[in-house]
Amino acid sequence: MAYTGTPSPAGPIGSQYCVCKVELSVCGQNLLDRDVTSKSDPFCVLFMEVNGKWVELDRTETAVNNLNPAFSKKFVVDYHFEEVQKLKFALFDQDKSSMQLYEHDFLGEFSCTLGTIVSSKKITRTLLLGNGKPAGKGMITIAAQELSDNRVITLSMAGRKLDKKDLFGKSDPFLEFYKPGDDGKWMLVHRTEVIKYTLDPVWKPFTVPLVSLCDGDVEKLIKVMCYDYDSDGGHDFIGEFQTSVARMCEAQDDFPVSAITFYGQNKAATITRDFSFLDYILGGCQLMFTVGIDFTASNGNPRDPSSLHYINPMGTNEYLSAIWAVGQIIQDYDSDKMFPALGFGAQLPPDWKVTRNSNPRV
Incomplete structure (x- = not known):
């Protein structure tokens, strides 16, 4: 392999x-x-x-x-x-x-x-x-x-000279990866796709969280099993081996599976970090908040309680509630605390012409 x-x-x-x-x-x-x-x-x-x-x-x-x-x-x-x-x-x-x-x-x-x-x-x-x-x-x-352990491991798997399990063809091989469960039994972690009609399969590269594959412990044993796919679910066993992430990362040698040799080449695995949302924030990423408000009459009379622009004696309306709900969150991630507010369709003094846009800073 x-x-x-x-x-x-x-x-x-x-x-x-x-x-x-x-x-x-x-x-x-x-x-x-x-x-x-x-x-x-x-x-x-x-x-x-x-x-x-x-x-x-x-x-x-x-x-x-x-x-x-x-x-x-x-x-x-x-x-x-x-x-x-x-x-x-x-x-x-x-x-x-x-x-x-x-x-x-x-x-x-x-x-x-x-x-x-x-x-x-x-x-x-x-x-x-x-x-x-x-x-x-x-x-x-x-x-x-x-x-958090946000490391992920990327594996590219290939088999060479696998056993021929089909009577009138070759094999349709796929792989299953297991880790030990808390009860001592092997727990399925990942299953590759099936490669049809070949004894020398090359599976698509796949990436799994390291914590899923080995609970984050690179020395922990994992088991890899190879089967020949059958549509009735009675998959034929080809072979298996046990290894660890640490060994795969260092491996240059072959992995014997039953009477079959799974050949190793280059490095066995690549471990990288799968950056989370918080990684970007802690790394200095900031979020910007821009408000756009439609002041046209399409929103109804501002004296009508059903209007989004309702001039509420209590000081709030639908627009203010929405801006407050979003802005209250985003403000912590914007260093200057200045938020562009864009509006259009309002009649502003002194000429009371309908505006196309405006851009105050709030």
Whole structure:
């Protein structure tokens, strides 16, 4: 069986690109000293806003006698691009062994969205009091890193001199790849296409996530089985072998399968990264938000509640709601926070002529 490294084919491997886990690292600088005979013993508490209320997610360890702590405990949160995920980082000086936060001295807090941290990769901000005023001293630094194994492996497979299994023809070979399951049984990972009427098949290159093929462990055994396809499902067994991703990546030698030799040539496999949506954001990619609004009469009288341009006494209409819903998400990924707004069809003073377009910045 020949393995040759090939570039990854275009297109995503899965659909889980906007949902992943993010690791948040927290450091404090020049914190308030609340202790009389020593320095503060700070720890950090992470909260997330859920239905308008702050819910505690996790806490770091306590850094004893330290006004510039670098906490080893990391916060791991699920990142959803399409949601506004509000976080609050609150620092306390531990005075007792109690889990009740009111029994510890408050050092300051900082609130932002997870999108703000992710788009910046690392932010440093002044700690504030609960009323939004500066705490007097203290800064907090938060860094984000994606937690995912987004490596993929690309394999190009070819067989040579396979067994002839068909009475009046050759063979119709295909391959199946297996990894050990938690129950000790082999679990099917991938099946190639069938190549008709040949003893020297060359299968199309295919790419699978490394975590799917071997749980991300390149030393883990995988099993490759070769069959001759039969339309009634009674496929004839040709041969098999066991190997690992590490061995395939280094292999130059042949793989014997039963009495058949599967010849190896070049490198066995190519491992690359299948970049996720978050990889692009952490790499500096920004998103732009442009609004286009139709001010023509086709949307109805603005005094009519059914109109998209309804001048609502409450201050909102359908257009504003849509702009707010999208802009609230996108704003975290645009550094200048300036969003072009294009409009057409409005009658603007002083001449009250119908405009073709306008381009204010909001």
